[in-house]
Amino acid sequence: MRLDPAVRASGLLAVLVASGILAVHSAPADGSVIGIWPVGVASALAIEAGRRRAPYVVPVVLVVAVLTIWQGGRPFDVALGYGIGIAVETAVVAAVLLRGRAGRPPLRTDADLRRYFLACGAAGGVGAAAGALTSWATGFGEPAAVALALGAAHTASQLTLLPFFMRLPQHGSIASPVERAAQWGASLVLTPLVFYPDQLPSMAFMVVPLLAWGALRLRPLEALAQMAATLFFAIVMTSSGRGPFAAVPQAFDLSPDTRGVLLAAYAATCALIVVPLMIRVGQHIVISREARSQRDKVQSIVDGATGIAIIGTDPEGRVTLFNPGAERLLGYSAAEMMGRSARVLHTMRSVVDKADELGTTRNYGSVVREIARPEHAGTQMRFLRQDGVERVHSMTLNRMVDDLGTIVGYVSTSEDVTDQLRAQDRLQDSLHTERQAVEQLRELDRAKDAFVSSVSHELRTPITSILGYLELLADGSYGALSPPQATALQRVSANSDRLLSLIDELLTLSRLSEDGLALSSRAFDLREVVQEGYGVVAPAWEHRRLDVSLGLPSEPVLFVGDRDMLERVVVNLLGNAVKFTPEGGSVEVCLEVADRGVAGPEIHLDVRDTGMGIPTHEIQQLFSRFFRSSLAQERAIPGSGLGLSITRAIIEKHGGVIDVESVVDRGTLFRVRLPA
Structure with a gap:
């Protein structure tokens, strides 16, 4: 369970103050620097505060740094210069690590590692620059030596302490309990042997393989803790005058600050080995887990x-x-x-x-x-x-x-796919048989059309002759007719006209089916065509109680096509409307040019009636040859079932379409749409 943020901040601040005082006091009294001042803890305090509150931490760090350095015996102006450098370092590290992030910055990928190195390097550079400027301004020490000592110390502090406050790889220890015990035991034994003697040649490098071993096999936090413990012991021993780094200044007649530079370089070296290895192991474990997961998933798919x-x-x-x-x-x-x-x-x-x-x-x-x-x-x-x-x-x-x-x-x-191929072969055989049957049906259909056309031609001649003789009889050319004879003659003439009309429709339909109907193509005013068709059908409602109206636009409606065929469309649609509308109903014919915006204009011819309507399930069959509505058959309304089929064929040959809307006992709307 994590501590309350305020408690963590207070604890870090206390550690910063205490370790800052110890660092300054442990530095050589005759030196110009402040030991390895815990600037990494100051940066950690800013990280814990978060991106928004980090700027408020910087002044606190400045005050703590100035007071601890001044209290440690350094002149106030020197303490102020070093303190400003530490405060700027803290701000720089927080800016680099917290940019675009909420919470603790991660340290798990190569990109995170690069950002971590950038922050630590920038911090060391700021520390070196601040030390050099302070030395130059105050005359305290040599600027170059101070820059080297402070830059090395601050870089080491950031490298070793920052990882504790970042989000580390989340893998556990790879080592077995026995290996962990052996690794820790070797570290605890070897570290004192390396850093306690001061007369033996330097063997500090012997600890590095142990730390690398820990980075590869232990939990990340445990590996960092082992590194921190080793470095803490090295700092304590070196500050006490023990170990391989303590006697270097006297042995080689160097500045007392050299001891701190060597110690900082050693600490930085350990961090530069442990942290990348720790991250690489974490990445390897993550990749291995993903690979195992993918392998198991693929295996499940393969097995399934x-x-x-x-x-x-x-x-x-x-x-x-x-x-x-x-x-x-x-x-x-x-x-x-x-x-x-x-x-x-x-x-x-x-x-x-x-x-x-x-x-x-x-x-x-x-x-x-x-x-x-x-x-x-x-x-x-x-x-x-x-x-x-x-x-x-x-x-x-x-x-x-x-x-x-x-x-x-x-x-x-x-x-x-053996069974599929066999089924496919059977299907191909069936399709071949079906194609043969369809072709036979087409042959029969063509033969039927030819028969209908031939019979229609043969019937037209005698019917025309019959009509001629009927006209002669009606004119009295063969003597006066009695009233009953005249009535019978009228009935014969009417049925002959009806039969001739049916023959004409059959001939027209046959030519349309064979694409043998030659349409003329000339420009005309559609208003005249609609008006003429309206006049042709007018006698059909002269003696009936029907309200028939015609609506035409004021401007000409020019169209290129077959005038006679389009007049036939008007006659068929209007004739049906009049025929299927009972007494007291209404029929409306309307011609207009509709504006469809981007799609362009379109000619609409609407024929609307209030007749008996058409059942919804029969509308799709309405334009089939010889189809008659069930309502028309029930009410014994005469008709051939060819008119609408011919109408649609004529409209389609002119590049148009015909739509139908109908409700039983309420009426029907036929809309012809032609290109303008």
Whole structure:
């Protein structure tokens, strides 16, 4: 459980004050620097405060630094210069590590490591610059020596202390309990042996392998703690005049501050080894976990694909993977196939046939190399089951290559498609039979159309002759007619006209079906066509109680097409509306040019009535030849069922469409849409 932020901040501040005082007091009295002042703790305090509150920490750090350095015996102006440098360092480190982040900055990836190095290097540079400027301004020490000592000390402090306050890799200890005990024991024994004697040659390097061992095998925080403990002991021993670094200034007649520079360099070296190794181990563990997860996922998929045979081999073709799907489809167990050549799954005949199909050499290796090409994915290959039955598989073969491009094996995925191919063959046979039947029906339809056309032509001549004689009889050319005779003659004439109209419709429909109807193409005013069609149908409602209206635009509606055929459209639609509208109803004809915006203008011819309507389920059949609505049949309304079929054919030949909206017992709207 983490402590309250205020408690953590207070604790860090107390550590900063105490360690700052100890650092200054442990520095050589005749030196010009302040030992390894804990600037890393100051940066940690800013990090703990967070990005928004870090600026408020900087003045506190400034005050603590100035007071601890001044209290340690350094002149106030020197303490002020060093303190300002420490405060600026703290601000720089916080800015680098907290930029764009909330909470503690991470130290888990190479990018995090680069940012960590940048922050520590920038801090060391600021410390060196502040030391040099302070020395130059106050005359306290040599600027170059002070810059070197402060830069090294502050860099080491940041490198060793900052990781404790960053988000480290979250892996546990790789080492066993025995190895951990041995590693810690070796560190605890060797560190005093290295840093306590002052007469032996320097053996400080001997501790570094132990720290690297810990970075590779221990938990990250544990490895850092081991490094910190080692460095703490080294600082204590060196400050007490013991160890390999304490006697260097006297032995080589160097500045007393050299001792601190060497100690800081040693601490920085340890951190530069431990921290990157710790991060690399963390990355390796994360990658290993992801790889295991992916491997398990792939294995689950492979094992779960019971309908697909997945077979893996080494470069020589020896089986290394044989999934449950392969066991089910081929009859072999995985144990039987492991290490055997995949060649046993194919007969020589199948290999030769495939080689001929692919145009390659007739041997197994050549066929494998050719099938592995991407363009042959999904190729069909015959597989031999353990029971000797040969089955056709849809197969894809892929090469597996390593980072250097070397082939390390092959993976084959295949699916048994034998039954599908048989079903496909049966389907092809059925389709062929159906095509023959359809062609026969078309022949019958063409024969029917030819018959209808021929009969219609043959009927038209005698009907025309009959109508001629009827006119002569009606005119009294063969004598006066009695009233009953005149009535009978009118009925015969009306039915003859109706029969002639039906013959004309059959002939027109036949020509439309055969695409033999030649349409004229000339410009005209559609208003005149609608007006003329309206006039043709007018006698049909003269003696009925119908409200029939015509709406035409004031401007000409120019159109290029067949005038007579479009007039026939008007006559058919208006005639149907009048025929199917009961007494007291209304019929409306309207011609207009509709503006469709970006799509451009369109001509609309609407014929609306309040008649009996059309059932919704019959609307789709309305334009079929000889179709008549069930309501028309129930109410015995005469008609051939050809008018609307002819109407739609004429409209479509003019590049238009016809729409229908209808409600039973409420009426119908036919809308003809033609290109403007």
